[in-house]
Amino acid sequence: MAIDIQAHARGDPLASDQAGAVALAYAALSSYALGVSVLWNSLHPLLIPLVILSLVPEERKNGVLGLVTFAGLLVAMLVQPVAGTLSDRARTRWGRRRPFIVAGTLGTGALVLALGQAADLTTLVALYVALQAISNVALGAYQGLIPDLVPLARRGLAAGAKSFAEILGLIVAALAMPALVGDGRTGAGFAAAVVVLALAAAVTCLAVREPLAAEPFAVPAPASRARSPGVGAPAGVRADRPAVGLAAAGLLAGARQPDLAWLLAGRLCFMVALTTIQTFALFYLRDVLRPPDYLSLWRDLTASIGLAVLVVSYPAGLLADRLGRRRLILVAGGCGAAGALLLLGAADPGGVLLFGGLIGLAVGLFLPSSWALATDLVPPGQGGRFLGLTNLATAGGAALARLNGPLIDWANGLSPLLGYQLMLVLTALLFAAGGLLTLRVRESGGGERSAAG
16 A cells, blocks of 8 residues: 655654654655665676776776766766656656656666676766666656655655665665675676665555645645745746756856855765765775775675664754754764775774774765755755756766776876875865855754754
8 A cells, every 4th residue: 555655634644643654654765765775886886896897907997987987977967857857847647756767767777787798898888878867867756755745844854764775775785796796796786786776666656655746746834934035946946947958057046046055065075075985995995905805895894884874874864853954964074084084094904994984974974964954945846856956966976076086096106005095185175075065054944943942
């Protein structure tokens, strides 16, 4: 039976005190986030690097990995807001988000399976770019579900549940994938990621009930919780704007609405830092520590970071509603910077795991707090479009992080391991900048109201 999660309407469990119904609703809503997390936390840090190792010379591996994924993420950055906008406007008997999620998931599965069979670099690039495009059709629509259906006062909680699912996906990928591909069976890893994504999509699409076309899609904020004049629909982002030129629209909106601009800048810095470490961790461990089994060490490091995030993310969502989003983001930036700098002196696997856990703490604090801050700014009925524009910082940061690959190879050519040292210093600076820049965003969410009350 479908779960109705439309807030303040038809006895929504998210608006009640029934903890079991609330937990079930959030689990259904977050299921697709888990599947997407398993997919990309298998592809980017492990499966694609292993394929690249078989296709290019050793001294070019970081640069090729960075440039290939950079090209795909540029496509993602453009496709996701367009897909979100189209889903904002869609009116079908199956809802406006679900048709995009289903179509995007089917296309994603086919392309992932083909990617695992790529026999040359040109084929790998073409399949990866196409994969980013079709995957973000689904993701652009999915991200509109939270602002569509979750009450403003519960969005920190919803963001915490989503982050919990994403990090659970990271841990599942870290623990399962090395065992699947340990004997060179990369095809098994690609297939397993597709199966998990398909099951997760089925849960969200079957269990989450979207309103019919005649019903309201947005939950208006009560008058007592009205947004401050500086927080709302960003100028230049209108429901009737054609679904083209959205990257330019995002820049224009940021210029006219400072809160959005600071949010995007802080998120961009944090995501560049986080994605840099995630992308090049496998090669870093392999080249710097030279363990006998670098796949096992990568598994342990990724799982330790994921566990730290998993423990922190859900409570961080609750704290974001009570204490304010910006405070937690500032602490996250400090923890991330400290962890990256301490990794410079790590000489054994134990140190790497310990300092990696500190970065995991930073991510666990940042993800739900930043997401809740973004949903606070969403204009009613424009969740897909607005969060797609917010993704300009997320996907843009992930794309820019890939450009560190050629820098790492170049610096390593000048002096052994210099590239990895520069990588850690840069990520420390970016973590700190992400926390500081977000302080400029004016809050209107639950944290500020709770503090005032």
